[in-house]
Amino acid sequence: MAWAAAAQQKPEQHQFYNLPAQPLSAALLQFARKVNQPLVYDPALLEGLSAPAVVGEFSATELLNQLLAQHPLEAIPRAKGWFIKTKAVAVKPEVAAPIVVTTTQAPAAPLEVIAVRSSSIGQQQDRATTLLPSAKTLKRQAMVQQDSLVGEDITHFPALNLANSLLRIPGITINREWGEGRQISLRGLSADFTRVQVNGMEALGTSSSPMDARGAVSRTRAFDFNIFASELFNQIDVKKSFSADQEEGGIAGTVDLHTAKPFDYDGAKTSISAQLGSNSNTQSTDPRFSALFSHLWSDFGALVSVTHSIRSTNEYGSNTTRWRRESGKQATDNSTTELQNLLDSGELWFPRGQRFSVWENEQNRLGVTGALQYKPNQDFSLVLDWMHGTLENQLSEHHMAVKDNNLVNSLIWRESATGDKEVVYASYQNASWRNENREDYNESVFDQISLAADWAATADLSIKAMLGNSSSDYRQPRLLKLNIEAKHKANIITDFTQDAFYGRSYSPDFDVTAIEGYRVRDLFFQSNFIYSSFDNAKLNFDYRLSDSKALLFGVHHKKFSNSGFEQEASGFPLNSATPANQGILNLTPERVQLYSGHPGQSWLQGNIAAVQSFYGLSDFVLTEADTINSSVYDLKEQTNAVYLLYQSDYQLAGSPLRSSLGLRFFDTHMSSEGYAEMQPTGIKRRYSGYLPSLDLAYEFAEDLIWRTGLSKNMTRPALSAMAFSVNVSQTSLGENDIGQISTGNPELQPYGSDNFDMALEWYFEQAGLASVAVFYKNIDHFIVTKTQQRLYSELGLPASLLPAGKTVNDIFNISSPQNSDSSSIRGFELALQRDLDFLPAPFDQLGVLANYTWADGTTLYPNVENSGEDQRKAFPGLSKQSYNLTLYYETQGWGARIATAYRDKYITGVESGSIDDDERGYHATTHLDFSAYYRLNQHIKLNLEAINLTNVRDELYSDSSNRAYNSTYSGRTYMFGVTAEF
Numbered sequence: 001m002a003w004a005a006a007a008q009q010k011p012e013q014h015q016f017y018n019l020p021a022q023p024l025s026a027a028l029l030q031f032a033r034k035v036n037q038p039l040v041y042d043p044a045l046l047e048g049l050s051a052p053a054v055v056g057e058f059s060a061t062e063l064l065n066q067l068l069a070q071h072p073l074e075a076i077p078r079a080k081g082w083f084i085k086t087k088a089v090a091v092k093p094e095v096a097a098p099i100v101v102t103t104t105q106a107p108a109a110p111l112e113v114i115a116v117r118s119s120s121i122g123q124q125q126d127r128a129t130t131l132l133p134s135a136k137t138l139k140r141q142a143m144v145q146q147d148s149l150v151g152e153d154i155t156h157f158p159a160l161n162l163a164n165s166l167l168r169i170p171g172i173t174i175n176r177e178w179g180e181g182r183q184i185s186l187r188g189l190s191a192d193f194t195r196v197q198v199n200g201m202e203a204l205g206t207s208s209s210p211m212d213a214r215g216a217v218s219r220t221r222a223f224d225f226n227i228f229a230s231e232l233f234n235q236i237d238v239k240k241s242f243s244a245d246q247e248e249g250g251i252a253g254t255v256d257l258h259t260a261k262p263f264d265y266d267g268a269k270t271s272i273s274a275q276l277g278s279n280s281n282t283q284s285t286d287p288r289f290s291a292l293f294s295h296l297w298s299d300f301g302a303l304v305s306v307t308h309s310i311r312s313t314n315e316y317g318s319n320t321t322r323w324r325r326e327s328g329k330q331a332t333d334n335s336t337t338e339l340q341n342l343l344d345s346g347e348l349w350f351p352r353g354q355r356f357s358v359w360e361n362e363q364n365r366l367g368v369t370g371a372l373q374y375k376p377n378q379d380f381s382l383v384l385d386w387m388h389g390t391l392e393n394q395l396s397e398h399h400m401a402v403k404d405n406n407l408v409n410s411l412i413w414r415e416s417a418t419g420d421k422e423v424v425y426a427s428y429q430n431a432s433w434r435n436e437n438r439e440d441y442n443e444s445v446f447d448q449i450s451l452a453a454d455w456a457a458t459a460d461l462s463i464k465a466m467l468g469n470s471s472s473d474y475r476q477p478r479l480l481k482l483n484i485e486a487k488h489k490a491n492i493i494t495d496f497t498q499d500a501f502y503g504r505s506y507s508p509d510f511d512v513t514a515i516e517g518y519r520v521r522d523l524f525f526q527s528n529f530i531y532s533s534f535d536n537a538k539l540n541f542d543y544r545l546s547d548s549k550a551l552l553f554g555v556h557h558k559k560f561s562n563s564g565f566e567q568e569a570s571g572f573p574l575n576s577a578t579p580a581n582q583g584i585l586n587l588t589p590e591r592v593q594l595y596s597g598h599p600g601q602s603w604l605q606g607n608i609a610a611v612q613s614f615y616g617l618s619d620f621v622l623t624e625a626d627t628i629n630s631s632v633y634d635l636k637e638q639t640n641a642v643y644l645l646y647q648s649d650y651q652l653a654g655s656p657l658r659s660s661l662g663l664r665f666f667d668t669h670m671s672s673e674g675y676a677e678m679q680p681t682g683i684k685r686r687y688s689g690y691l692p693s694l695d696l697a698y699e700f701a702e703d704l705i706w707r708t709g710l711s712k713n714m715t716r717p718a719l720s721a722m723a724f725s726v727n728v729s730q731t732s733l734g735e736n737d738i739g740q741i742s743t744g745n746p747e748l749q750p751y752g753s754d755n756f757d758m759a760l761e762w763y764f765e766q767a768g769l770a771s772v773a774v775f776y777k778n779i780d781h782f783i784v785t786k787t788q789q790r791l792y793s794e795l796g797l798p799a800s801l802l803p804a805g806k807t808v809n810d811i812f813n814i815s816s817p818q819n820s821d822s823s824s825i826r827g828f829e830l831a832l833q834r835d836l837d838f839l840p841a842p843f844d845q846l847g848v849l850a851n852y853t854w855a856d857g858t859t860l861y862p863n864v865e866n867s868g869e870d871q872r873k874a875f876p877g878l879s880k881q882s883y884n885l886t887l888y889y890e891t892q893g894w895g896a897r898i899a900t901a902y903r904d905k906y907i908t909g910v911e912s913g914s915i916d917d918d919e920r921g922y923h924a925t926t927h928l929d930f931s932a933y934y935r936l937n938q939h940i941k942l943n944l945e946a947i948n949l950t951n952v953r954d955e956l957y958s959d960s961s962n963r964a965y966n967s968t969y970s971g972r973t974y975m976f977g978v979t980a981e982f
Helices: 002-007 024-035 060-068 135-141 162-166 337-344 608-614
Strands: 015-019 039-041 054-058 073-077 082-086 112-114 146-150 172-177 180-186 194-198 233-239 253-259 269-279 286-297 300-319 323-326 348-351 355-377 380-403 407-415 421-456 461-495 504-506 519-546 549-572 592-598 601-606 633-652 655-676 679-701 704-715 726-728 739-743 751-764 768-780 783-791 811-819 823-835 846-861 871-874 881-890 894-903 906-909 920-922 925-935 940-947 953-958 963-969 973-981
Touching: 015 024, 015 060, 024 039, 024 060, 024 135, 054 060, 060 073, 060 082, 135 146, 135 751, 135 768, 162 172, 162 180, 162 233, 180 194, 180 253, 269 300, 269 940, 286 973, 300 592, 337 407, 355 504, 355 592, 355 963, 380 461, 380 592, 380 601, 421 519, 421 601, 461 601, 461 608, 519 608, 601 608, 633 679, 783 846, 871 906
Parallel strands: 039 082, 194 253, 348 421, 739 811
Antiparallel strands: 015 054, 039 112, 073 082, 146 233, 172 180, 233 253, 269 286, 269 973, 286 300, 300 355, 300 963, 323 348, 355 380, 380 421, 407 421, 421 461, 461 504, 461 519, 519 549, 549 633, 592 601, 633 655, 655 679, 679 704, 704 751, 726 739, 751 768, 768 823, 783 811, 823 846, 846 871, 846 881, 881 894, 894 925, 906 920, 920 953, 925 940, 940 973, 953 963
8 A cells, every 4th residue: 555655645736626706605515525525614604605716726725715715714624624613813811701601502503514525413522523424415416316314314213223214215115014114115116126235335135024915035126124223324325316327227216325434433433322122012121232433543444333132023913815706605594595695696705714913023133334444645545344234033923814614694795995795794604713823033144345445546536446245145944834723613703894904703602712623734844045145346437527527437347146945844744754643633732822912812822842742843854855946046147337427517607507428338147047847947148238317407596406317227127036936825725715826037128217307406504405306217128927827737846835725636826927018107206304493492493304205107917806907007116195294303402303204005016817806005104203312411312212103003905995904003112222422
């Protein structure tokens, strides 16, 4: 590094500047952007001040002094940048007047820090100043449409993980797991369309849901944000429009996650936070801890941060496993011809298997980041970043379901809005109770290491280079499922008359908590493994052609791999592989237990450990011999890309206009290997494309910016869609239920999009901003699922994969992804951030954050509900309306926020060929959260958070007729803690 050290000794370089006369605040913003150094100042000092036009060759210090020359201000050099303050004035000493100290004195004005690394966080004595960009400054400086969260913007909102923090950004909605966010939708497009970077490098995070209705194990490109705590990151940028210097892949946008670096602070930094939480469904005590330690030694710095949390969750509810139109049921009394005729009509829709369900979890989340940074001067920085994240889930599931309900005593039906006859009350004779419980351990492990260099080689040339690797592994080594049943033993009543989305089933003459009548049905073992990795290399150049023109160009290389497999062993205790007591299905008291975790009902379930022991399966472990060949896949992609971007600054009608015109070329080599018709197979493909972009930002009035962007982008298909693999669903089925099998399609073309974005932004000095944005995307090669029905025996799959109760002579729905026609999405966003400082005291400490998004996009789905007809429906994950509203009150000593987030209903999927529904999706929800803090002193702060205050019920519906599928409560979460900063 001799050459970097030498650079420290050289004098300031001179270059030509041409700055127009303008408000001083705008001039300093332009100055900071050009010289890439931070400025710290009291914004009140600049109010009403102007800067003169400056033309000529200057060093950075000389230019800054020229801008300040007409005012009683001076720039004091700091280790990084300058501190601007009022010039000291010598005065004649006088007898000091007594000073009356009151408790109503206004707090010191915050110090604004602007530049590429700058901040609006107030300085406090004996605490390191954070040299991070304020979110408003980042938005204003960006060439693309962008929203950011910085520093305390991330942690001031109540959040259980990173997804909950992102929720506050306009255009973002989240789906939830156990009451906390997991994946995001951006501007109406589902998580697969959003690309995620960690410290400038593309990454993937993979976890799972215990619910089949929520997709179970993720085999997509969607990033699971629940792996990480919010405290690991100090800057999040959401880029909603595309520019050629961005990596391709995110039609919806790109989320840039940044962990802290030592030189993000102007000195040593220590922060420690500890919390205790609880959830109303569990009444547990859940610890949460985070810490950050950073230190600078002249031109070298080191930082480490760690977060750890343990959380107990319980999500309970009522489930129907969807509805089906049936005609094979019988009236128990042959003389009731009216009832029998109704049953024979084929017009009645019955819940396939109404059940009470509980999903319990012991969650353990760990995150660690580290950074070593060498920065001898403002011209050079070398950073080694490392990050590790682990999310462990110890799950248990409990279900009590109605099965074999073919004999009907009586029923009540109602007509839906679409004319369907839905059975909302039925009394069944000789039906079955099937009680299932599962044990599941899974873990998601994320690791990343990267080396990044940023060098201002000359006054005109900057070079950035990055090399790194990230991996995301999902392991589910053990999933164990046990079913016991009372086969044709009970009269059962299923009732939806009191609550159409929360049915209840019960037996008037059968005790579901007693052992009589129950036998073992089956015992099932499964494991899942998914491994993903990225290798990234980037080299970017920024060459200043003149003071107002620049040429940016670069090369990117990326290798991505994704592989996985499943293992399974089923059919116990009837199959011949059962080590002991094969075929003995009777239960004894020591092999059952009473489950009372659902507030609506207690029931008997099998004792998994005791039943395993009885059948000699206590030490059973799945091995390579249990691997399902059709589930084995290996997907690889290698992409090389180059880009060229021309940026220029103009004066149009006396106001600054920034432009950026670019072109990106990418070339991808893809290979997919797996099994088809039980034979190893593979495919290799290559595709490439040109992605142009044009962005304009015009400040046609002071603090008023108009933006527009035109671009092309692309998104690669989901990983499961590209893989040679077959998945046979093991969901418990009734006698008349049709099994589900899904396959991949490596021949899929990537999505392509033509994009138009426009925005108007108004900045209110230090009081906030208002913006309106519109967007339109035309998407080619949209991917939909097509389904056909085939006999299992025709598929070439082994009988060992059949779900319990099915044979090779049964019909299955075979679904696979296919490219469809072009589709489009359009919408607009409104956003307001405003300190209400114009109100009289004490209300002048109030503020409001509000945003609203409207989006509309449809695509053509084939053979909807096996009708042979194609129908236009909304994109999966698209909520037509969403909004966030936050009211806050903040002083130097304490503050509080109450925040609400609304998400309109949305579709999760349209399964071509399904006879049960034409779509599935979630009802609208409104979540209410609260947070508050109180500073004991400048170092110690108490905080309180409350999440999901109204205990919202999540309602998954089946069919556009709006039938109940799955309704759950995740409870209210409360956290109290203390934070110390030095």
